[in-house]
Amino acid sequence: MGNVTVIGAQWGDEGKGKIVDWLASRADMVVRFQGGHNAGHTLVIGDNVYKLSLLPSGIVRGTPSVIGNGVVLDPWALKAEVEKLQGQGVTVSPEQLWIAETCPLILPIHRDLDALREDASGAGKIGTTRRGIGPAYEDKVGRRAIRVCDLAHLGDLDPLLDRLCAHHDHLRAGFGHEVIDRERLKNDLAEIADFVLPFARPVWRDLDEARRKGRRVLFEGAQGVLLDVDHGTYPFVTSSNTVAGQIGAGSGTGPGAAGFVLGIVKAYTTRVGSGPFPTELEDADGQRLGERGHEFGTVTGRQRRCGWFDAVLVRQSAAVSGITGIALTKIDVLDGFDTVKICTGYRIGDTVYDYLPPNAADQAAVEPVYEEMEGWSDSTAGARSWAELPAQAIKYVRRIEELIRCPVALVSTSPQRDDTILVSDPFAS
Numbered sequence: 001m002g003n004v005t006v007i008g009a010q011w012g013d014e015g016k017g018k019i020v021d022w023l024a025s026r027a028d029m030v031v032r033f034q035g036g037h038n039a040g041h042t043l044v045i046g047d048n049v050y051k052l053s054l055l056p057s058g059i060v061r062g063t064p065s066v067i068g069n070g071v072v073l074d075p076w077a078l079k080a081e082v083e084k085l086q087g088q089g090v091t092v093s094p095e096q097l098w099i100a101e102t103c104p105l106i107l108p109i110h111r112d113l114d115a116l117r118e119d120a121s122g123a124g125k126i127g128t129t130r131r132g133i134g135p136a137y138e139d140k141v142g143r144r145a146i147r148v149c150d151l152a153h154l155g156d157l158d159p160l161l162d163r164l165c166a167h168h169d170h171l172r173a174g175f176g177h178e179v180i181d182r183e184r185l186k187n188d189l190a191e192i193a194d195f196v197l198p199f200a201r202p203v204w205r206d207l208d209e210a211r212r213k214g215r216r217v218l219f220e221g222a223q224g225v226l227l228d229v230d231h232g233t234y235p236f237v238t239s240s241n242t243v244a245g246q247i248g249a250g251s252g253t254g255p256g257a258a259g260f261v262l263g264i265v266k267a268y269t270t271r272v273g274s275g276p277f278p279t280e281l282e283d284a285d286g287q288r289l290g291e292r293g294h295e296f297g298t299v300t301g302r303q304r305r306c307g308w309f310d311a312v313l314v315r316q317s318a319a320v321s322g323i324t325g326i327a328l329t330k331i332d333v334l335d336g337f338d339t340v341k342i343c344t345g346y347r348i349g350d351t352v353y354d355y356l357p358p359n360a361a362d363q364a365a366v367e368p369v370y371e372e373m374e375g376w377s378d379s380t381a382g383a384r385s386w387a388e389l390p391a392q393a394i395k396y397v398r399r400i401e402e403l404i405r406c407p408v409a410l411v412s413t414s415p416q417r418d419d420t421i422l423v424s425d426p427f428a429s
């Protein structure tokens with residue numbers, strides 16, 4: 001039994017929650033390795049619905065859950081999420097939740113900057129979640145972040161704040177914003193330190209021990225490969241590496257720990273925020289996908305843009321992330337379409353591409369080349385075996401496998417955990 005790494009293979013919101021919950025219930029440890037509380041994972045367990053943004057999904061079932069150093073941590077958001085879960089009867093204690101001491105913190109000044117920039121960007125805005133994710137990562141690589149371990153040394157904060165405030169005050173002044181209230185920031189940090197510190201530990205050691213003992217670890221990715229800062233639709237991306245290759249650097253383990261890389265893939269395509277989206281549908285079909293798929297963002301409530309399945313992008317995601325197999329989700333949303341389309345290439349003028357060109361202007365200009373297939377009228381909702389799927393739906397899945405050059409490991413046919421067609425068990429493969 002090896003480890004499993006779950007990542008989104010599109011622009012996020014692929015329906016990771018259900019699959020991750022199923023895998024988390026069989027893992028010994030669940031690890032987040034990038035992103036922050038910009039993520040939104042919905043877990044449906046029996047009659048209860050849990051919405052997680054920052055906490056690893058294992059937390060709901062009491063599985064040891066790790067927030068790795070590759071995550072940017074908003075300590076106040078953490079407190080709110082922990083308290084909300086506790087209100088739903090979930091135990092969140094230092095026995096279950098382990099936070100890397102080296103996690104950079106998201107501070108209120110990061111949220112400020114995120115919003116100031118977005119508001120000033122007009123049509124060019126990224127459409128971020130405004131949670132300070134990007135500015136916090138900038139301070140990390142700029143070597144001026146305050147990290148979880150610094151909360152244990154409040155007396156030594158001044159030189160760190162000097163570096164941080166000098167940088168941010170210049171930026172804020174440029175936006176006509178007031179300078180940082182340093183005393184208030186210090187007091188806020190001192191206040192939240194007592195909440196965060198009991199969870200802080202050298203998680204790289206826990207991971208090393210888990211490896212030596214042959215424990216099963218689930219690495220839980222957030223967002224999706226097309227939002228990766230290197231491999232995504234730059235600059236309309238998030239500020240972390242969302243590819244599977246990030247697990248090592250983002251948690252303190254070796255790259256070989258990834259195990260089976262499961263890419264979560266929606267049977268059509270959605271995106272929140274700005275940026276290129278070659279197969280976007282701004283017609284009745286797009287509206288229908290949005291309505292049937294309940295395509296509203298978990299974090300911001302924004303309506304998601306919808307379009308046909310883009311095999312070019314998913315093939316690219318599978319390649320850059322080393323995806324072993326995919327979990328295809330929400331196929332039932334396509335039930336009842338007379339025809340369904342799959343994008344198999346792009347065109348700009350006379351030039352045909354079998355990948356998404358890297359330049360933002362080219363990405364905005366590509367025209368999708370479609371392959372059209374007959375749809376199916378019977379329902380796929382709740383199917384648990386291939387035999388329960390209409391023949392045309394099976395053809396659609398098989399064609400996707402062929403085009404993305406990656407096998408389907410499971411097909412999810414409703415938010416309920418058992419409504420799944422299991423082809424190969426990622427933990428057993």
Ligand code: IMP
Pocket residue numbers: 011012013038039040126127128129130131132133134222223227236237238239272273274
């Ligand atoms: P940021 O991560 O808040 O900086 O936002 C950057 C881009 O990533 C925006 O287009 C967001 O809509 C998108 N994004 C961030 N997190 C998620 C997510 O969990 N699902 C889908 N899109 C996301």
